[in-house]
Amino acid sequence: MDINNFKESIKPFFWVEHEKSVSVCLNVGEYKTEVFQTREEEGFEGNGYDWGSLATVFLEEQKPELIEAIEFDPEADMFCAYSSDADALKKFILSFKEACENDSLLFDLFSRAILD
Incomplete structure (x- = not known):
């Protein structure tokens, strides 16, 4: 898959290349908000930290072979995963x-998912 098709296929997530690593990010609040609303009473808001909690469960249960390669650095308004291994982050x-x-x-x- 060429890079343009790849970038299109992961939208609304977006790919960012750095000098020695790569990141994939999501501006929160517009994608899959209904998921987070199911646990609003527990404090989930659909922010970057909530996306990080969801992604952690996904990684642990669905892609455990990538756990060592993927890091998360969410913010209130953005989910972000990064790695020095571009292939692992793409997978x-x-x-x-x-x-x-x-x-x-x-x-x-x-x-x-656990509330962060």
């Missing part, structure tokens, strides 16, 4: 985006 975001498009899987994963 992560392609599979995470696919999971996000599968509502039953996404709601299931989110049921085990």
